[in-house]
Amino acid sequence: MTSASTPVRTRFAPSPTGFLHLGGARTALFSWAFARHFGGTFILRVEDTDLERSTPEAVQAILDGMNWLGLTPDEGPFYQMQHMERYRAVVAGMLAAGTAYHCYSSNEEVEAMRDLARSKGAKPRYDGTWRPEPGKSLPPVPTDRKPVVRFKSPQDGATAWVDLVKGPISFENTELDDLVIARPDGTPTYNFCVVVDDWDMRITHVLRGDDHVNNTPRQITILRALGAPVPEYGHVPMILGPDGEKLSKRHGAVSVMEYDRDGYLPEAMINYLARLGWSHGNDELFSRAQLVDWFDPQHLSKSAAQWDPKKLNWVNAHYIKHSDDNALAQAVAPRITARGGNPAQVNLSAVVKLLKDRAETLEQLADGALLFCGPFTPAADDLIAQHLTEPARNALRDFATQAAQTPWTREALAALIKIVLATHTLKMPQLAIPLRVAVAGTAQTPAVDAVLEILGKETVLARLANI
DSSP, rough: OOOOTTTOEEEEEEEEESOOOHHHHHHHHHHHHHHHHOOOOEEEEOOOOOOOOHHHHHHHHHHHHHHHHHHOOSSSEEGGGGGHHHHHHHHHHHHHHTSSSOOOHHHHHHHHHHHHHTTTSSOOOOOOOOOOOOOOOOOOOOOOOOEEEEEEEOOOSSEEEEETEEEEEEGGGGGOOOHHHHHHHHHHHHHHHHHHHHHHHOOOOEEEEEEGGTTHHHHHHHHHHTTTTOOEEEOOOOOTTTTTSSSOOOGSSHHHHHHHHTTOOHHHHHHHHHSSSSSSSTOOOOOOHHHHHHOOOOGGSEEEOOOHHHHHHHHHHHHTTOOHHHHHHHHHHHHHHTOOOOOGGSSSSHHHHHHHGGOOSSSHHHHHHHHHOOOOOOOOHHHHHHHHHHHHHHHHHHHHHHTTOOOSSHHHHHHHHHHHHHHTTTTHHHHHHHHHHHHHHHSSSHHHHHHHHOOOHHHHHHHHOOO
């Protein structure tokens, strides 16, 4: 598969006609991991020749998604629109060499050819009217029509390759009609640009979705006609939704940046995406370094992967739980600010340390952190009536009096709570819940001693003074 004389060079080549979706992100990840595993080069190429649909915003969305995932290319991004002269030069060379030819058939005429083939039960295709052959007379050249350029595809034999994922694949060349490689205005077509770019960029391995399988024999035959090396290809099955249908927006087939906004960590997305179509034994959780070390195309799945939001949440929760508290605090702070909170008013690292074991996303962490750094809302009247009974108020006043003289640490506060419980012959919920209601405005919080420590002495005693 690889050798020292042929360094591995992979590429991710998205079309900027929309955001970087999950399937594209997985393709980029596999191509990146393959190159890293073999010590090769990962290239980003933006295929922006679809002028009607390509936009600068879509280009930026792709770059943002790649940057968030940490899939930094070694070369690029390169843009196909900057290589137009190169494509035209190759087309001209093929015309001169006789491996391509001008075709003057109109769109209507080509469609009629396809309809005729369908009526005979044959594969719809261009019938080769303008294909030059020895002894063949071509029709008169129309004076009112600019031609396309077609590749003179081989008509006998088969085009075959051993796919890195699917194994041996073969297409009879009779199934491949003469592909248009340049439009009447001279602009090259998708399959042709891909071929020239892969040749020029010395791509050795192409990993992409299996919706490209039908493009591969066309690209291989053009590469061979150019005398160019043919990369090894691997076609990865699609990602299905939880219901087994093609992944769509209702399943979560949105921009990967939506997952950033929804509070997922990039390392968790890398881990989860890698397992959608690749495996290393039964390992479900692994670092980026382990992925690179273990990545082997032989363990890419031949079956479609299934998107599972619950599994993604589980993976994300694992990464949140094991994240550095300071780094996690920095990631959560802007989300707290967006909710009207002030993350600077507390030790945010201590807050996330307390909350992170129960959070599946950064959004959940930010919601929980508002208890400590958001505007305080006193408990609702029904909570006060239910929990702040006279015995509870007496115990809280006692707690406040002694807390004023107590070191403000979780351990000291926990010890004080035990003393007050014993003095007033109460069980833990009979004091802890009223404490929560009085100082947090809610009956449910994490461990009450930890909550009191983080809120701070001044805040806690001020709120208890109002009961």
